[in-house]
Every structure is written in C-alpha cells, then in structure tokens.
Amino acid sequence: xxxxxxxxxxxxxxxxxxxxxxxxxxxxxxxxxxxxxxxxxxxxxxxxxxxxxxxxxxxxxxxxxxxxxxxxxxxxxxxxxxxxxxxxxxxxxxxxxxxxxxxxxxxxxxxxxxxxxxxxxxxxxxxxxxxxxxxxxxxxxxxxxxxxxxxxxxxxxxxxxxxxxxxxxxxxxxxxxxxxxxxxxxxxxxxxxxxxxxxxxxxxxxxxx
Amino acid sequence: xxxxxxxxxxxxxxxxxxxxxxxxxxxxxxxxxxxxxxxxxxxxxxxxxxxxxxxxxxxxxxxxxxxxxxxxxxxxxxxxxxxxxxxxxxxxxxxxxxxxxxxxxxxxxxxxxxxxxxxxxxxxxxxxxxxxxxxxxxxxxxxxxxxxxxxxxxxxxxxxxxxxxxxxxxxxxxxxxxxxxxxxxxxxxxxxxxxxxxxxxxxxxxxxxxxxxxxxxxxxxxxxxxxxxxxxxxxxxxxxxxxxxxxxxxxxxxxxxxxxxxxxxxxxxxxxxxxxxxxxxxxxxxxxxxxxxxxxxxxxxxxxxxxx
Numbered sequence: 341x342x343x344x345x346x347x348x349x350x351x352x353x354x355x356x357x358x359x360x361x362x363x364x365x366x367x368x369x370x371x372x373x374x375x376x377x378x379x380x381x382x383x384x385x386x387x388x389x390x391x392x393x394x395x396x397x398x399x400x401x402x403x404x405x406x407x408x409x410x411x412x413x414x415x416x417x418x419x420x421x422x423x424x425x426x427x428x429x430x431x432x433x434x435x436x437x438x439x440x441x442x443x444x445x446x447x448x449x450x451x452x453x454x455x456x457x458x459x460x461x462x463x464x465x466x467x468x469x470x471x472x473x474x475x476x477x478x479x480x481x482x483x484x485x486x487x488x489x490x491x492x493x494x495x496x497x498x499x500x501x502x503x504x505x506x507x508x509x510x511x512x513x514x515x516x517x518x519x520x521x522x523x524x525x526x527x528x529x530x531x532x533x534x535x536x537x538x539x540x541x542x543x544x545x546x547x548x549x
Numbered sequence: 550x551x552x553x554x555x556x557x558x559x560x561x562x563x564x565x566x567x568x569x570x571x572x573x574x575x576x577x578x579x580x581x582x583x584x585x586x587x588x589x590x591x592x593x594x595x596x597x598x599x600x601x602x603x604x605x606x607x608x609x610x611x612x613x614x615x616x617x618x619x620x621x622x623x624x625x626x627x628x629x630x631x632x633x634x635x636x637x638x639x640x641x642x643x644x645x646x647x648x649x650x651x652x653x654x655x656x657x658x659x660x661x662x663x664x665x666x667x668x669x670x671x672x673x674x675x676x677x678x679x680x681x682x683x684x685x686x687x688x689x690x691x692x693x694x695x696x697x698x699x700x701x702x703x704x705x706x707x708x709x710x711x712x713x714x715x716x717x718x719x720x721x722x723x724x725x726x727x728x729x730x731x732x733x734x735x736x737x738x739x740x741x742x743x744x745x746x747x748x749x750x751x752x753x754x755x756x757x758x759x760x761x762x763x764x765x766x767x768x769x770x771x772x773x774x775x776x777x778x779x780x781x782x783x784x785x786x787x788x789x790x791x792x793x794x795x796x797x798x799x800x801x802x803x804x805x806x807x808x809x810x811x812x813x814x815x816x817x818x819x820x821x822x823x824x825x826x827x828x829x830x831x832x833x834x835x836x837x838x839x840x841x842x843x844x845x846x847x848x849x850x851x852x853x854x855x856x857x
Contacts, residue, residue, distance in 0.1 A: 542673055
C-alpha cells in the first residue's frame with residue numbers, strides 16, 4: 341500500500357517536472373519568433389571613394405610672398421641656398437630661432453624646447469628627419485608630428501581630429517582632410533586667438549536686449 | 550379671436566418682420582466678420598497652401614506639385630531660382646554627431662555656415678547653432694553667454710556650440726498639437742513648415758533652446774539664397790512658423806557632411822552613422838569620454854560632447 345502510494349507520487353512528481361522542463365525549453369527556444377528582427381546594419385554600396393589628405397601648396401619651400409597664375413604661393417627650395425653657397429653649407433646648422441641673425445629672422449618659434457634639427461635634416465635641407473634619423477619628405481610631415489603627438493594622431497587616424505570636407509558616406513563620394521600643417525604652424529603650433537563671427541541678434545542669452 | 554391674431558404694427562411693419570430683419574442683419578455681420586481671415590489668405594497664404602495636405606499624407610505627385618509651387622513663390626518673392634526636392638532617410642542609417650570641447654575655440658564659423666546654408670533671415674543673423682561661452686569649471690548651459698564678441702578663445706573660458714540634439718525621445722514632438730513635427734527613421738526631427746500653426750509649444754518644450762520662430766518673413770538677397778533646398782530642411786520658411794536644425798538633411802541624406810562640420814576650422818566636429826560599427830562617430834563613442842546635455846531629462850540626444 342505505502343509502496344504503491346510512493347510509486348504514484350514519483351510518477352506525479354516526474355510528470356510535473358517534465359511539464360515545467362518542457363515549458364522552460366519552449367520559453368527559451370520558442371521565443372525566437374517574438375523577438376524583434378535583427379537591427380538593420382548599414383552596408384555601404386559599391387566601392388568606397390578616396391580620402392585625400394590635402395598637402396598645403398608650397399610645403400617645404402621658402403615662401404617668396406608671390407603667387408603663380410593659379411594663386412598658389414611661389415616658394416624657393418631650401419637647397420637653392422643651402423646646397424650651393426659654400427658659406428652656408430660649411431657652417432654648422434643654427435639650432436635656435438633666437439640665433440638667427442641674418443636669414444629667417446621673421447620666424448616666430450614657440451614649439452617647446454625643440455631645436456631646428458629636431459625636425460629639419462641637417463645635411464639635406466629639402467628633407468625632414470625623424471628622431472631616429474630616418475629621412476622624411478616634407479609631404480610626409482604627419483609621420484614626423486606623430487612621433488610626439490600620438491594621441492592627436494590616433495584621433496586623426498580615426499576621423500576625430502582635424503577638419504574635413506566632403507562625404508561622411510564614402511560609398512557616395514570622396515572626402516578631403518587637412519594635413520597637420522594646414523592648420524598648425526609647425527614653428528608655433530598653438531591655434532591663434534581670432535575674432536569670432538558676429539553674434540546672433542535674437543533675444544535669448546542676450547543680456548544687452 | 551380674429552382680432553387677437555392681427556399683429557400690432559408700427560408704421561405698417563410688424564414686430565415679427567422687424568425682428569427678422571434685425572436677426573438677418575446681425576447674422577450677416579457675424580458671417581462677414583468670421584470670413585475676414587480669408588482675405589489675408591492671398592497675402593501670406595495662397596488658397597493652394599491653405600488646402601495643402603500634411604507631408605506624410607501627400608503622394609509623391611502631390612508633393613512634387615507643392616514643391617513646384619514653392620519654387621515659383623520663391624522666385625516671385627525673393628527673385629531666386631531654387632530647386633526644392635524631397636530628401637528621404639537612407640535605410641540603415643541613424644545619424645550621430647559629436648563635438649570635441651577640448652578643441653572648439655568658439656569662432657562661430659559653424660553658426661555662420663548654418664546661417665548661409667539654411668537660408669536664414671539676414672537681419673536677425675539667425676542660426677540653428679548658438680555657441681555658448683562658458684566659465685571653465687561650469688557645466689550649466691543656462692549660464693552660458695551666446696552674445697560674446699571679443700577675440701576667442703578668451704582665458705578661463707570654454708565654448709560649447711548647442712544646436713538641435715535630435716533626441717530619440719523628443720519633448721518638442723510630444724507637445725505639438727497638430728503633429729507638424731516628428732522624428733524620421735534616421736533620427737532627425739523635422740517640421741512641415743506648411744502644417745505648423747506657430748503655437749510655439751515645441752519651442753517652450755525644448756530643453757536645449759534649439760527651435761526658432763519666424764517672427765517675420767525671412768529677408769535674404771536673391772544672390773545669397775542657397776538654391777539647393779529640401780522640403781523638410783532649408784527651403785525659405787514662411788512667416789509665423791517654427792524651424793530647427795535638421796543636421797542639414799538635404800546634404801547628409803545625400804551622403805555629405807553637414808555644413809557646420811565642413812566650416813569648423815579646428816575639426817572639433819565628428820558626424821556619421823551610429824549603426825555603422827566602423828564609422829568615426831562610433832569610434833568616438835567607444836573611445837572618448839562622452840557626455841550628453843541635460844541627461845537627467847531622459848531626452849536621449851544623438852548629439853554628444855567630449856573632452857580629450
């Protein structure tokens with residue numbers, strides 16, 4: 341009698357737990373139909389257009405203040421003087437802007453404790469030089485800047501530093517980006533103070549009205 | 550009996566006739582007064598515009614007709630030949646905008662570019678962007694000054710440009726009594742300027758002071774009108790309606806950057822598709838310390854500020 345009762349109890353418990361399990365499994369796997377569809381993922385169509393990094397015209401030359409027919413500045417290659425004039429070639433490179441007495445005297449220098457040869461190649465004035473001695477063309481100046489300004493360069497590489505124009509969606513059109521020296525004067529790189537565009541003439545936030 | 554039915558007259562006119570005449574006169578006067586607003590229709594609103602349907606209820610052909618009419622009106626009123634088109638959201642795109650407060654210098658070039666791009670009223674120098682000059686150490690935008698006019702950046706200050714935050718939960722949309730403003734699939738909150746009744750509830754509801762009201766018909770010289778116009782964005786707004794930043798949808802829905810980003814000389818602005826994991830905006834959100842304005846209000850802006 342007690343054995344029979346126990347047996348039927350086991351059967352009932354097994355049945356109930358079976359039902360709970362089944363419901364649980366249904367809830368777990370059967371839910372797929374109710375869940376909202378996968379979020380739409382943006383897929384750019386076709387090939388991506390180019391991202392062009394603009395190099396300022398006349399980079400790596402001494403500006404004469406004149407312009408050519410296209411409005412580009414006319415510059416003189418550094419080697420025009422530094423390769424041919426014996427006196428200039430033989431003299432060791434001046435290292436501080438304050439010591440420039442005869443040439444480049446208009447140069448304003450506010451870039452930490454750098455010296456001229458920190459960036460300019462002492463043996464080839466038409467080139468720049470990395471800290472490890474590697475020659476770099478003036479057009480690749482960003483590699484040189486990136487040696488110290490790594491965080492800015494990382495942001496730049498990810499599109500979060502430096503002005504740009506063109507398309508956010510490169511599948512529809514190209515983009516043009518600024519080179520470091522398009523905005524920053526390498527000899528005095530801090531962004532200068534400037535007069536802002538005129539304020540709005542509306543009534544809000546405007547204590548004068 | 551027959552004597553009672555005879556009505557008393559004064560000079561041959563019964564009281565009944567006199568009352569009828571009085572009633573008719575008052576009724577006619579009231580009707581004429583009620584119809585007065587119709588006279589104004591021809592001045593600011595044409596009959597076609599009065600009968601125009603809501604943007605969402607128009608068929609593409611009806612909308613094209615409306616845009617043709619608006620092009621004609623722009624030519625008549627401003628002397629400018631413009632092309633108005635209907636820019637639709639791009640599937641799989643939700644826009645996000647980020648602004649780096651560490652590099653913004655407060656030059657207002659963004660506000661100026663907005664002014665030109667979006668055909669704003671020249672006399673108020675209106676713009677969808679207000680650049681707030683803020684005390685360093687303060688984060689309260691209500692205490693920002695938008696009317697500074699001295700060389701920037703001034704010592705001890707930082708600059709926070711504020712425009713429509715394109716909220717995912719926009720209070721301005723909730724309060725509109727006529728549904729003239731709504732959120733589109735790409736997250737941009739737009740206005741049907743021809744459906745707006747100018748009650749300005751939305752302007753009051755916006756915690757970012759992002760909406761503007763056209764107190765008068767915008768003044769722009771013909772040669773300064775930007776001829777590339779979308780129905781929902783930069784077409785010249787009529788008098789008495791509310792307008793707002795649309796992330797330049799006439800540009801961005803064509804894949805271009807907004808005008809304010811292109812104008813920024815410091816590169817403080819980052820724009821892109823929040824749904825594209827490889828976009829620049831996603832990199833900023835994942836790698837920079839980002840915050841949103843007035844987070845406690847639960848508006849869920851799509852405009853992010855960050856420092857680095």
